[in-house]
Amino acid sequence: MFKNYLKVALRSLNKNRIYAFINILGLALGLAVSILVFLFIKDETSYEKHWDGYERIYRTGIKADMMGQKMDAPVSCSPMANALRTEFTDVESATRIQTGRQEILMRHDQTKVYIQHIAQADSSFFNVFNYEFIHGDPKTALKESNSIVLSEETKQKLFGDQSAMGEVVNYDNRRDLIVTGIIKEPKGHAHFSFDLFISDNDVKNVWINNGWNTYLKLKKGADFNSFEQQMKTNFMKKIEPDVERFLKVSVDEFFKQGNAFEYQLMPIKDIHLYSHKDFEIQQNGNIMYIYVFLGIAFLVLIIAGINFMNLSTARSGKRAKEVGVRKVSGASRKMLIFQFLVESVIQSFIALCLAYILVIVLLPGFNNVLETNISLLNEYFSQTLLFSIIITMFYGLFAGSYPAFFLSSFKPISVLKGDFTKSKNGAFLRKALVVTQFTASTILIIGMIIIFKQIDFLHNKDIGFKGDQVIIVPIQTDQMADNFRDYKSIFLKNSHVQSVSRASFFPGDLPNQSMYALEGSQEQLPLWNMNVDYDFFKTMSIKLAEGRFFNREQDSDSIPTFIVNETAVNNLNIKNPLEKRLGTFINNNGDVQYGKIVGVVKDFHIEGFNQPIRPMVMRISNYTWFTAFKISPENASSTISFIEDEWNKLEPTHPFRYTFLDKKFGALLRQQENFGTMFLFLTILAIIISAMGLYGLASYTAEQRTKEIGIRKVLGASVSQIMNMLTKDFIKLVLIANIFAWPITFLLAKNWLSNFSYQIDMPILPYIFATVLALIIAIITVSTQAYIAANSNPVNSLKYE
Amino acid sequence: MIKLKNLTKVYRTEELESTALNQISFEINQGEFVSIMGPSGCGKSTLLNILGMLDKPESGSYEFLGKEIAQYNEKQRSEIRKKNIGFIFQNFNLIDELTVFENIELPLIYNKINSSERKKRVDEIIQKIGISHRSNHYPQQLSGGQQQRVAVARALVTNPSLILADEPTGNLDTSHGNEVMDLLCKLNESGTTIVMVTHSAHDASFSNRTINLLDGKIVSEKESKLSQAAV
Structure with missing residues (x-):
């Protein structure tokens, strides 16, 4: 059977x-x-599920609102991990790491390799995150200072097949480190992925300097809520002296001024999908x-x-x-x-x-x-x-x-x-199915257009600077940083090098935040600061709003002068900025140095468009680790080789590296673009499947109505009348589908757009376009079937049915 | 009115070829009532379809109202058909989704008659045929005889000069069958030409002339008794 x-x-x-x-x-x-x-x-x-006891591992963070400036970051201070380990009975272990964004030159003998993902970690790191050690002991690997633990891949790059344990690796021509462990690539994904770990067990006892990441693992059976409460109370006490020292107010007054500050915990398993804070590691x-x-x-x-x-x-x-x-x-x-x-x-x-x-x-x-x-x-x-x-x-x-x-x-x-x-019972069901199908397709078509419009909008948005023809080169040595001012002229000899400048970071990197205060005011202003040189604004083509740019005659790096951006003026409500002096801490005792605001520049973007522009302050400083060269579009590649040659003469220890600024900044948009491409692909697929279905249904309908079509033709109906009759019904269904699809898509799109700090106004055109497109697809698929049906000889359908 | 000369129709499938009509020639005059008889598969329906311009002959000539239409295309045939010819089928071929009124109205729509005129003409014919109380019913709600009367009404509503009937009583019992034959005779008396395919000698006896087909050829042609009597 x-x-x-x-x-x-x-x-x-x-x-x-x-x-x-x-x-x-x-x-x-x-x-x-x-x-x-x-x-x-x-x-x-x-993500993170490969760590032992991953459900008990948390990352600490801080959330603050100071002077209306919101900060939400997974950062912590240096002493926190120690405090967690020693003062809380619920904590099994805690660790502190510090990460950098820059590539660092690592060397063993004559082998030099740039390594991107580096963590300075305390000795408890491998207690919290159970990496598998090929060589070495996770308990002691990071105990001694100057220890380094390499990933298998990094070991391979530096040592090849030779043994590495106990050998010396040089860090950036600055320090020699001893290899104390080789680890295997973890089995799963995590929100970080490091190529090497360097031991760092020094604790700086300042609670309001948050340049580290702290992770903790609770004991089995520990109650998270009570621990969290306990932790918050304990740590709020610890920051009191620092608040009074630096902000010159008591903690109570600080909160009374409308400020907010709290410590937070986030389960690491949630980080990958739910954490979009400032200063994420990746x-x-x-x-x-x-x-x-x-x-x-x-x-x-x-x-x-x-x-x-x-x-x-x-x-x-x-x-x-x-x-x-x-x-x-x-x-x-x-x-x-x-x-x-x-x-x-x-x-x-x-x-x-x-x-x-x-x-x-x-x-x-x-x-x-x-x-x-x-x-x-x-x-x-x-x-x-x-x-x-x-x-x-x-x-x-x-x-x-x-x-x-x-x-x-x-x-x-x-x-x-x-x-x-035919049974009539199925007709309604089939119509409902087609409406559902076309509602789904229309939602996808409209969604796709809106996504692309938004991405296009971000692409064409005025970013406030010009990144094409600007290459960024990181400075690797102190000697280079100290003397770069004198080297500028070497590069400017080439007429294709239009300008040379330096800054502490460039768009595409993360800015730093510090506390500032206007002279005569107790209010602390959290500003994002940037060290620049005299040619920064010219090289970046950033526009002046009022006042002046920095110049060598009027400014120097010993007596500070400041340039702020428009957002700083607007958000912090600085009236007549050019008459104001801005103060900043110059040491850990809370001493302040003041300087004049000499200019206001138009806003320019540093981060991706999911972040609004930050209030920024720029000052002249020699502590700047990135150079920017603006070069002519002609002979770009030979100009870059010229820069490379000259650079390698000045910094022979470190091979020359560069990136184009527009590419670096463009990378911030890439996730959205990838998403858009994938959406486009899936939408096209969905439309194809829909059209195939409609084709099938149209042939079904034509088949069901063969006899009727035959009768009508005998009675004098023309081909176009028959086609019209068959197509009309489907068009009605497609229109009904659109009535459903419009509001659904509107809500979905509104929700998606709210992810961006800069978003398009909800356009009406995609809705109309999608409707027209759906209609065209429907008409094309249905009318081919209708044409065949309308042209068939009625005799065949009437003779033997 | 109709003049056929050496009309041939061949059906081809992938494997075989069968001649449905073989060199048929005859004439039908205005006002005649002609029956076509013969066993199953002799080509009666094919002949009727060609007369009704639903199908095209392979070769030969077909003159309708003095025009040679054998090689007209679908569109031209359709034009002549909808102005001049009404069809009646054995199985009525009413559209299930339309009411009696709408079924009858359909050919008028395709002849681009305006709606008030359409209503007048449909009402008239419904009265005449005696189904006005059923005008809002659907075909399934009617008896076979009633359905065929609706089909006849639909065939008549455009006032065609030629009615083609394909075994109009085949699905009906004797009394309903006779009602339909009466209707056709009355029509014929008022001047409409009728060509009817039938198996029934009884039905054929109502006509003026009977053409007998066998294997696609005319085997005999005779004036029927009734008309002889009339003459």
């Missing part, structure tokens, strides 16, 4: 190759999308992407499922006779239902195989676009397989059940006599 079902199923597929192809391909695309999304979500939610993922992709997968699955149902019923007319014959030959309705379910399950599983082929084909591109490194055959493969089989079974059974029940309900006598008349 089963064999007979199988045989009929395969023959029926073979006989209706086009339908079977559309049906199976549509389903395969839907399944492929859901498998990809499953893999992506699995990957994104796997750019984290975003839970929004998970929701969006989940939503898309869901929509695509619905669309593909609806196709499956509609296309299967579309063929029912052709199967009606078979049903009749089977019934007359003794098949019960149950057996027929079973037969048709077997058929649809077989189809779904063929689709599943195809889906896996699609996944294998698409995965490299998917990884490329999202900058992930997901493989199909990872440790979750059994889960992936199970997930895909469940969905496939669901498709086969659920989507197959409608045609199964529908077909098996035919009355044998009437079917055999050729009096097969």
